[in-house]
Amino acid sequence: MTEETNATPAAAQAEQVNEVEPVETAESTTAEPQETETAEAEETTKKVPWFQKRINEVTREKYELQREAQALRDQMARSQAGEQPNQADEIQTLIQREAHRLTNERLFNDACNKVYATGKSEFKDFDATVGNLQMVGVGRDFLELATISDAGAKLLHHLGSNLDEAARIAKLPPKLMAREMTLLETKLSQKQTGTVSKAPPPIAPLSGGKGSFKDYSPNMSDADYAKWRQSQIKQRR
Numbered sequence: 001m002t003e004e005t006n007a008t009p010a011a012a013q014a015e016q017v018n019e020v021e022p023v024e025t026a027e028s029t030t031a032e033p034q035e036t037e038t039a040e041a042e043e044t045t046k047k048v049p050w051f052q053k054r055i056n057e058v059t060r061e062k063y064e065l066q067r068e069a070q071a072l073r074d075q076m077a078r079s080q081a082g083e084q085p086n087q088a089d090e091i092q093t094l095i096q097r098e099a100h101r102l103t104n105e106r107l108f109n110d111a112c113n114k115v116y117a118t119g120k121s122e123f124k125d126f127d128a129t130v131g132n133l134q135m136v137g138v139g140r141d142f143l144e145l146a147t148i149s150d151a152g153a154k155l156l157h158h159l160g161s162n163l164d165e166a167a168r169i170a171k172l173p174p175k176l177m178a179r180e181m182t183l184l185e186t187k188l189s190q191k192q193t194g195t196v197s198k199a200p201p202p203i204a205p206l207s208g209g210k211g212s213f214k215d216y217s218p219n220m221s222d223a224d225y226a227k228w229r230q231s232q233i234k235q236r237r
């Protein structure tokens with residue numbers, strides 16, 4: 001009787017082990033598809049161009065701003081008739097401000113798309129060179145000034161291939177940055193036409209068409225510079 005009693009717990013333990021083992025196998029089997037999905041997601045992320053990532057970010061911001069503007073409209077609609085007039089005016093001002101921001105974001109988005117399409121058609125390595133600009137941390141002013149230019153794709157390709165020059169320009173204040181972009185646009189235009197002059201390049205570009213640095217001057221006041229930027233934005237509408 002003693003031997004039979006001692007054998008019973010051992011047999012029960014063996015049965016428990018056999019029951020647990022399939023669970024471990026299922027976990028290891030489940031982990032393999034998860035690792036595969038993660039690898040595929042990382043591979044997909046690598047294939048997305050840097051420019052497209054920025055466009056996606058701007059698009060997401062645009063819809064967020066649209067929701068905020070709609071919330072402000074709803075708030076104004078719910079306002080009681082007896083509230084003070086200046087409160088309604090403030091809400092209307094906020095709505096107009098958000099609408100202005102939405103317009104600027106849309107124009108910037110369109111400009112980026114246009115420059116990206118042009119760059120892809122002109123340069124086989126456009127994705128790689130423009131992606132290099134991430135290393136120097138170019139900001140919104142840098143990209144806006146590049147994309148308002150008629151030679152936006154050439155500017156970005158050149159700067160993405162010359163990171164020291166790109167880093168130097170990216171650190172400048174907006175007015176000086178615009179001046180350097182103007183000089184670089186002129187330089188690239190002269191190289192293309194083969195009419196390089198020994199004289200210092202003029203501030204205004206050879207082509208003063210829509211979306212160029214026409215009427216820009218490094219000596220303009222902050223107010224004049226703000227007006228110039230607004231005029232460039234309006235030309236893209």
